[in-house]
Amino acid sequence: MIIFPAIDIKGGKCVRLLKGDFNKITEYEKSPVEQAKEFCDLGLNNLHLVDLDGTLSKQSVNEKIIKNICKINNIKIQTGGGIRSIDHIKKLLDLGIDKVIIGTAAVENTKFLKEACDKFDNKIALSLDVRNGYIAIAGWKKQTDILASDFIKKIKNTKISRIIYTDIYKDGTKAGPNIEETINFSNLTKVPVVISGGISSIKDVLSIKKYANIKGVIIGKAIYDGNIDIKNLSKII
Numbered sequence: 001m002i003i004f005p006a007i008d009i010k011g012g013k014c015v016r017l018l019k020g021d022f023n024k025i026t027e028y029e030k031s032p033v034e035q036a037k038e039f040c041d042l043g044l045n046n047l048h049l050v051d052l053d054g055t056l057s058k059q060s061v062n063e064k065i066i067k068n069i070c071k072i073n074n075i076k077i078q079t080g081g082g083i084r085s086i087d088h089i090k091k092l093l094d095l096g097i098d099k100v101i102i103g104t105a106a107v108e109n110t111k112f113l114k115e116a117c118d119k120f121d122n123k124i125a126l127s128l129d130v131r132n133g134y135i136a137i138a139g140w141k142k143q144t145d146i147l148a149s150d151f152i153k154k155i156k157n158t159k160i161s162r163i164i165y166t167d168i169y170k171d172g173t174k175a176g177p178n179i180e181e182t183i184n185f186s187n188l189t190k191v192p193v194v195i196s197g198g199i200s201s202i203k204d205v206l207s208i209k210k211y212a213n214i215k216g217v218i219i220g221k222a223i224y225d226g227n228i229d230i231k232n233l234s235k236i237i
Helices: 032-041 052-057 063-070 086-095 104-108 110-119 148-154 179-186 202-209 230-234
Strands: 002-010 013-018 021-027 046-051 076-080 099-102 124-131 134-137 142-147 162-167 193-196 214-219
Touching (some): 002 032, 032 046, 086 110, 104 110, 148 179, 179 193, 179 214, 202 230
Parallel strands (some): 002 046, 002 214, 124 162
């Protein structure tokens, strides 16, 4: 299982949101680059990086920061936030990004998702952010009537590298992940699934590790608030 420490960038700073609410934001002292270096120094070199400004503006806002993070030795980054074009994907991959995450653009335009997956083999990750099983888009501000379980069937022949499945109601709460729903979803696809939202402790991570269908876990607020010691986390990779 891959552990992905999360770095969400807004206004050039590391932040965390509560349930995706931009009005409930916590800023942290370390810069995104400093935080990324700390993770990598401890062997946590698979990072989940989100340009929150990009999700709102529909374009890359923190590109300079992302570029500097990419320069860190041995780092592997999956990144998303406002990515809506083939040119943007290519630009990120040229910077050294390992996987480019498409969310809103994929849900709104499955042809674009397929084109991206075909053009950039094993480089495109799909982000599905859900409330009660229904996909939300546009920085979680727009709720659709599309079930994630229906959407994954619709795109079953698309060559996605991994799926990031986030329970919005759990995100930033440290209330424990929605393992049951994520497992049920993962049974619908052969694509590796990464669970996100609600991780509160090392115990949560070990519980997830038992399930072969879940190939990765994204951890954010529990690290930043000190509920999870990253030195201990690095020992269970």
